[in-house]
Amino acid sequence: MAQLQKCTDKRNALVQATMELVNNNGFHAAPMSKIAKMANVSPGTIYLYFENKQDLVNQVYLEVKSVFTAYAFETYDPKMPVEQGFEVIWKRIAEFKLNKCQEAMFLAQCDNTPIIDEPIRQEGIKHLQPLLDLWKRGKEEGSIKPLSDYILYAYTVNPLSFLMLMQQRGVFKIGKKELESAYLAAWNSIKSE
Amino acid sequence: MAQLQKCTDKRNALVQATMELVNNNGFHAAPMSKIAKMANVSPGTIYLYFENKQDLVNQVYLEVKSVFTAYAFETYDPKMPVEQGFEVIWKRIAEFKLNKCQEAMFLAQCDNTPIIDEPIRQEGIKHLQPLLDLWKRGKEEGSIKPLSDYILYAYTVNPLSFLMLMQQRGVFKIGKKELESAYLAAWNSIKSE
DNA sequence: AGATAAAAAATGAACGTTCATTCATTTTCT
DNA sequence: AGAAAATGAATGAACGTTCATTTTTTATCT
Numbered sequence: 292m293a294q295l296q297k298c299t300d301k302r303n304a305l306v307q308a309t310m311e312l313v314n315n316n317g318f319h320a321a322p323m324s325k326i327a328k329m330a331n332v333s334p335g336t337i338y339l340y341f342e343n344k345q346d347l348v349n350q351v352y353l354e355v356k357s358v359f360t361a362y363a364f365e366t367y368d369p370k371m372p373v374e375q376g377f378e379v380i381w382k383r384i385a386e387f388k389l390n391k392c393q394e395a396m397f398l399a400q401c402d403n404t405p406i407i408d409e410p411i412r413q414e415g416i417k418h419l420q421p422l423l424d425l426w427k428r429g430k431e432e433g434s435i436k437p438l439s440d441y442i443l444y445a446y447t448v449n450p451l452s453f454l455m456l457m458q459q460r461g462v463f464k465i466g467k468k469e470l471e472s473a474y475l476a477a478w479n480s481i482k483s484e
Numbered sequence: 485m486a487q488l489q490k491c492t493d494k495r496n497a498l499v500q501a502t503m504e505l506v507n508n509n510g511f512h513a514a515p516m517s518k519i520a521k522m523a524n525v526s527p528g529t530i531y532l533y534f535e536n537k538q539d540l541v542n543q544v545y546l547e548v549k550s551v552f553t554a555y556a557f558e559t560y561d562p563k564m565p566v567e568q569g570f571e572v573i574w575k576r577i578a579e580f581k582l583n584k585c586q587e588a589m590f591l592a593q594c595d596n597t598p599i600i601d602e603p604i605r606q607e608g609i610k611h612l613q614p615l616l617d618l619w620k621r622g623k624e625e626g627s628i629k630p631l632s633d634y635i636l637y638a639y640t641v642n643p644l645s646f647l648m649l650m651q652q653r654g655v656f657k658i659g660k661k662e663l664e665s666a667y668l669a670a671w672n673s674i675k676s677e
Numbered sequence: 678a679g680a681t682a683a684a685a686a687a688t689g690a691a692c693g694t695t696c697a698t699t700c701a702t703t704t705t706c707t
Numbered sequence: 708a709g710a711a712a713a714t715g716a717a718t719g720a721a722c723g724t725t726c727a728t729t730t731t732t733t734a735t736c737t
Contacts, residue, residue, distance in 0.1 A: 298712080317598045319512030323697055333714045335699075344697065403596035403649065405510045438665055441656040445643035446669045453638040456596065463634040472631055476639045480673035491686080516723060526688045528725075537723065 302340050304330035309351050310397045318348070318406045349411045352401050355394045360418035362387045367421065373429040374478075377447075380422055381477060382470075384448060388455040389465060395455050402452075436483055447477040495533050497523035502544050503590045511541070511599045542604045545594050548587045553611035555580045560614065566622040567671075570640075573615055574670060575663075577641060581648040582658060588648050595645075629676055640670040 308329035312321035323344060327334040341347040363384045367376055388395040401407045407415075426443055429435030435443070454473065457463035465473070501522035505514035516537055520527040534540040556577045560569055581588040594600045600608075619636055622628030628636070647666065650656035658666070 301713090315598065317512070318510065319599070322695075324695090334697085335715065336713055338698070339712070399596050403592050405508065406512070409653075436665070436669075438669070439656065439662065441647060441650050442643075442662065442666055442669065445646040445650075445666075446639065446673065449646040450635075450638035450642055453642040454634060457634050457638075460602075463632065469632065469635065472629070473635055473638075476629075476631070476635065476673040480639065480669040494687090515721075517721090527723085528689065529687055531724070532686070 301330065301332055301336065304332065305337060305340060305347070306351050306354060307393075309347060310355070310393055313348070313400065314393060314396045318400075318404070345408065348401075348406060349408055351397070352407050352411060353415055355397055356415035357418055359387055359394065359398060362391075364421050369421065369424070373425060373432060373434045374482075376425050377429070377435075377478065378474065380425070381447060381474060385451050385470060385473070388451045389458060389470075392455065392459050395452070396459060399452050399456060433483055435481055438481065443481050446480040450477065494523070494525055494529065497525065498530060498533060498540070499544050499547060502540060503548070503586055506541070506593065507586060507589045511593075511597070538601065541594075541599060542601055544590070545600050545604060546608055548590055549608035550611055552580055552584075552587065552591060555584075557614050560618075562614065562617070566618060566625060566627045567675075569618050570622070570628075570671065571667065573618070574640060574667060578644050578663060578666070581644045582651060582663075585648065585652050588645070589652060592645050592649060626676055628674055631674065636674050639673040643670065 305326065308326045309321065312326055312329060323337055324334050326347075327337055337347065341350060363380055366383060367379050369376070371379065401412075423440055426435055426440060430437050450473070454463065454465055458465055498519065501519045502514065505519055505522060516530055517527050519540075520530055530540065534543060556573055559576060560572050562569070564572065594605075616633055619628055619633060623630050643666070647656065647658055651658055
């Protein structure tokens with residue numbers, strides 16, 4: 292798979308088409324031929340950019356995951372106090388999950404199914420380190436309950452995935468007020484005392 | 485599709501095999517031929533019990549969902565005080581999600597992908613009514629925050645799905661102590677004041 | 678009870694389709 | 708003109724589903 296020099300356009304179109312089809316139809320009903328058609332590209336072209344279908348979906352996952360974490364930490368500064376830092380990160384994550392639905396849905400599907408190879412998934416998690424560091428700091432100074440990172444994640448970040456899905460399916464709409472309540476619920480579940 | 489009279493055994497074996505294969509390989513890599521083999525049945529036999537592959541997975545979903553809710557409410561009595569009722573239900577749900585991994589994983593996958601037809605999914609949700617009634621009571625008496633049911637679900641039940649997955653993937657183990665912490669986090673996120 | 682026939686259930690090879698992937702050819706860029 | 712990129716028809720494998728046949732169960736009669 293020789294590195295192609297330009298035309299990151301076609302690659303992006305393929306990434307976008309893969310997300311859209313997997314979101315709407317599921318992995319099992321997202322054939323290469325349709326992905327190609329949606330990206331305005333010939334089926335054969337996909338194999339200039341990706342090894343095969345599994346590699347395609349792996350790469351899309353990694354790319355979307357790193358866009359997500361970059362977005363999450365964009366306005367965060369490790370010098371912030373714990374509570375403020377948490378609020379900043381949480382609200383960026385919420386903004387991402389609720390506005391970039393396409394990307395968030397794709398991640399949710401990948402994280403809850405075996406379609407992504409396990410080593411690739413592990414790699415996608417690494418970018419989350421700043422949040423884990425913040426939690427470590429919070430636990431040390433006593434502002435955050437001394438719980439496993441998995442529990443902290445389950446009660447603060449994961450609920451947003453569920454709310455995103457419900458919004459996407461049209462049964463629930465989250466506005467400014469609901470977002471503030473949701474943030475409080477998140478903070479209340481992990482803050483000390 | 486005439487009703488078959490006996491041999492609910494074969495049907496159960498098919499349900500079990502479908503869950504196992506979809507959990508381990510994903511829907512796209514769970515062909516009818518493998519499902520049949522795992523259930524010790526001929527491929528043709530599947531079509532005596534189910535219309536087609538979509539119907540098979542729909543029915544498995546409905547069946548597992550109703551086993552789940554039956555389990556959740558088994559020890560609950562609507563006459564219980566709100567906080568006690570919530571604790572009873574929450575802990576049953578936790579028990580189910582953490583012990584019946586096969587079933588819980590399958591539900592998580594179905595709820596986060598488009599593999600289940602939307603009307604069928606809607607039907608599966610109906611059995612959750614007792615919990616919604618409890619929350620209504622809690623909001624009216626002021627013991628539970630006046631939040632949307634979706635937010636309450638996101639912060640109390642959904643985290644368990646995430647923790648179940650992490651336990652299943654071997655990166656996290658939830659014991660008696662963690663379970664108690666998790667319950668407190670859940671209750672803290674939705675209790676009033 | 679045992680024998681026999683009719684009905685029900687189960688089988689698995691066969692069918693038509695669709696899929697991922699390849700590669701000889703064409704198009705676009707340098 | 709030469710190299711790089713893109714094409715899309717062709718290929719073989721795998722899939723969901725069917726149905727003519729076989730096996731098992733049930734019902735009936737001696």
